[in-house]
Amino acid sequence: EAQVTQNPRYLITVTGKKLTVTCSQNMNHEYMSWYRQDPGLGLRQIYYSMNVEVTDKGDVPEGYKVSRKEKRNFPLILESPSPNQTSLYFCASSLGPQGTYEQYFGPGTRLTVT
Amino acid sequence: DAKTTQPNSMESNEEEPVHLPCNHSTISGTDYIHWYRQLPSQGPEYVIHGLTSNVNNRMASLAIAEDRKSSTLILHRATLRDAAVYYCILGVWAGGTSYGKLTFGQGTILTVHP
Numbered sequence: 139e140a141q142v143t144q145n146p147r148y149l150i151t152v153t154g155k156k157l158t159v160t161c162s163q164n165m166n167h168e169y170m171s172w173y174r175q176d177p178g179l180g181l182r183q184i185y186y187s188m189n190v191e192v193t194d195k196g197d198v199p200e201g202y203k204v205s206r207k208e209k210r211n212f213p214l215i216l217e218s219p220s221p222n223q224t225s226l227y228f229c230a231s232s233l234g235p236q237g238t239y240e241q242y243f244g245p246g247t248r249l250t251v252t
Numbered sequence: 253d254a255k256t257t258q259p260n261s262m263e264s265n266e267e268e269p270v271h272l273p274c275n276h277s278t279i280s281g282t283d284y285i286h287w288y289r290q291l292p293s294q295g296p297e298y299v300i301h302g303l304t305s306n307v308n309n310r311m312a313s314l315a316i317a318e319d320r321k322s323s324t325l326i327l328h329r330a331t332l333r334d335a336a337v338y339y340c341i342l343g344v345w346a347g348g349t350s351y352g353k354l355t356f357g358q359g360t361i362l363t364v365h366p
């Protein structure tokens with residue numbers, strides 16, 4: 139089954155404790171991205187990647203890092219999480235540019251930073 | 253970014269057709285019209301997208317106005333499972349190696365009554 143998986147699905151952590159949210163897709167997609175969803179603000183893009191070792195900032199990249207060492211994986215790294223990063227995070231992938239191709243979204247990771 | 257305008261909420265009865273409107277008066281000639289939906293506690297799910305012509309797939313139909321300033325997502329027979337937030341989004345792609353952009357708004361909350 140074609141899918142995007144994220145782990146963990148739920149995470150509660152404390153300020154400053156580094157964490158990584160993993161994202162993996164099994165569709166051989168070149169394009170991957172991370173979004174966060176907050177009430178009243180909708181989905182906002184954090185980072186995206188067009189291929190292995192090619193990443194770039196989205197609309198809200200501050201406080202986040204990403205890496206793309208393999209085509210299927212695109213982890214999101216919070217080196218020093220803060221409470222304003224409490225949010226619902228989604229990973230997505232697509233065969234081509236997201237403006238023109240269907241995006242496949244993961245199930246989401248709900249992060250709480252205390 | 254080109255914006256879309258959707259009603260905040262709509263209601264329908266089960267097994268009746270649903271027409272979800274979207275206005276995008278500032279759309280440019282190369283912007284694609286995308287529809288995604290998000291069921292409670294899930295990631296966004298692709299529904300349909302198109303450029304100029306009407307489009308049909310197993311989930312829905314997309315009717316695009318001749319001037320492309322508005323579009324309508326048509327669910328032919330609503331089911332309880334169709335209750336979700338529906339997002340109308342303009343997909344922007346600058347061409348070449350650019351990643352493209354989808355900007356999610358607030359969407360339309362669709363309630364389906366048994």
